[in-house]
Amino acid sequence: MTRLPILRGVIRPLFPVAALGAAVAGQLELRADPHRGLVLYAVGLIALLASGAPALGGARRAWVERDARLKVRPVPLVAALLLAALAWLESGANRFTLLGVLAWVGATGSWLRAWWPGVESRGAQSLPDRPLSTDRSSRVWPLAPMLVVLLVAAFFRFHGLQQLPPEMTSDHAEKLFDVRDVLAGVHRIFFPRNTGREPAQFYLTALLAGPLGFGLNHMALKTGTAIIGWLTVPLTYAAARRGAGASR
Numbered sequence: 001m002t003r004l005p006i007l008r009g010v011i012r013p014l015f016p017v018a019a020l021g022a023a024v025a026g027q028l029e030l031r032a033d034p035h036r037g038l039v040l041y042a043v044g045l046i047a048l049l050a051s052g053a054p055a056l057g058g059a060r061r062a063w064v065e066r067d068a069r070l071k072v073r074p075v076p077l078v079a080a081l082l083l084a085a086l087a088w089l090e091s092g093a094n095r096f097t098l099l100g101v102l103a104w105v106g107a108t109g110s111w112l113r114a115w116w117p118g119v120e121s122r123g124a125q126s127l128p129d130r131p132l133s134t135d136r137s138s139r140v141w142p143l144a145p146m147l148v149v150l151l152v153a154a155f156f157r158f159h160g161l162q163q164l165p166p167e168m169t170s171d172h173a174e175k176l177f178d179v180r181d182v183l184a185g186v187h188r189i190f191f192p193r194n195t196g197r198e199p200a201q202f203y204l205t206a207l208l209a210g211p212l213g214f215g216l217n218h219m220a221l222k223t224g225t226a227i228i229g230w231l232t233v234p235l236t237y238a239a240a241r242r243g244a245g246a247s248r
Contacts, residue, residue: 015051077114084109
């Protein structure tokens with residue numbers, strides 16, 4: 001019986017490898033034999049779920065315990081609902097307005113305030129099991145690899161950006177038309193051109209093209225896209241740490 005936990009500890013790390021292998025094999029088989037490819041995908045999914053089953057079970061228990069202690073604040077909740085309704089009414093013409101944006105931000109903040117756990121709802125279990133380290137090096141050194149990763153990511157995002165890609169396609173041209181509309185004062189929430197796109201890229205590119213002096217050109221569009229791609233690196237790192245249960 002004592003060998004069973006040891007075997008689990010040896011076999012369980014192999015499940016993600018098996019999941020990746022089954023997914024790659026399924027992708028290769030998908031065109032030749034779709035049924036076999038889907039079966040391999042299913043095997044990979046089962047292996048992936050099996051590898052994370054203990055962690056998912058622990059996370060579920062933690063969420064159940066947290067929900068039992070969670071207390072909603074009624075005043076911010078009502079304010080969030082009212083402000084959300086106002087933001088919805090102000091967004092009816094597919095335009096950002098000052099009142100609509102303020103209502104949207106206020107609704108988001110009020111909603112977070114309504115559900116944010118207070119000190120009384122966190123309980124003693126949320127306190128650290130050991131005192132926080134006062135050694136500055138223990139907090140600085142983990143940041144060093146992340147800074148290296150950010151520098152490498154910046155190199156691959158921005159190096160040779162003037163030459164790559166060398167020419168615009170029709171998609172790039174239509175995006176610049178949307179950026180031109182933003183600079184002309186047309187502040188859409190959703191951009192219907194070219195089957196429809198979300199607005200964040202166009203407003204960032206408009207900031208680069210107008211106030212920051214890049215001009216309405218291909219370089220402004222590429223720079224904005226590279227900035228967004230670079231920012232996904234620390235955000236992905238933070239999301240992974242949060243998902244793994246790291247507190248800092």
